[in-house]
Amino acid sequence: MKVKNLFKILLLITFAITSASALKKETLKNEMESKINTILLVLKDESLKQEQKGQKIIEIIDSVFDYNTMSKIALGKKTWNSISKEKREEFVKVFEKKLKSSYIRKLELYTNQKVEIIELLPYKKTRLQLVSQLVGNDDTYKINYNFYKNRAASEWLIYDVDLVGVSIIQTYRKQFSGLLKEKTFDEMLLTLKEANEKI
Helix, strand or coil, X not given: CCHHHHHHHHHHHHCCCCCCCCCCCCCHHHHHHXXXXXXXXXXXXXXXXXXXXXXXXXXXXXXXXXXXXXXXXXXXXXXXXXXXXXXXXXXXXXXXHHHHXXXXXXXXXXXXCEEEEEEEEEECCCEEXXXXXXXXXXXXXXXXXXXXXXXXXXXXXXXXXXXXXXXXXXXXXXXXXXXXXXXXXXXXXXXXXXXXXXX
């Protein structure tokens, strides 16, 4: 399997595992395992078109992925603190759309891979990491989901995912950092918006 396609499939599975219900530490592992199995059935449903599958899955991911925190990390603390509240909100919406659009485009890459939940571990003192693996015909690849506790809601939310040792959000952070060396924040935001409109 080509490395490029591997990352696309891993990203697809990443955004397909969440549910609209709050995740508690005590039940997180079992709930994630249950939801993975349910979503994989959606992916295998031949009666649904690819776009329908994407929309069906996206409807149940919003409350578990913390797009605000993901956006803040991806943009970088320095840039995030330098822009207005309005610009932050605008960036979060654009970044969220970019992630979801990327997910829908990758649905066609799914070919009956399986996801196995391994264990839930303490991570960086106050966080949790759910260790899982993607099992394909040729090989097995590790996927780690990183959670932090939203104290206000008393639930655990995903803020990053490590795919075979590579952080999704840190990858975007490098991309945005590179763009900001050549463009202002507003110019970069416009570039992202234009890219979203072409999808």
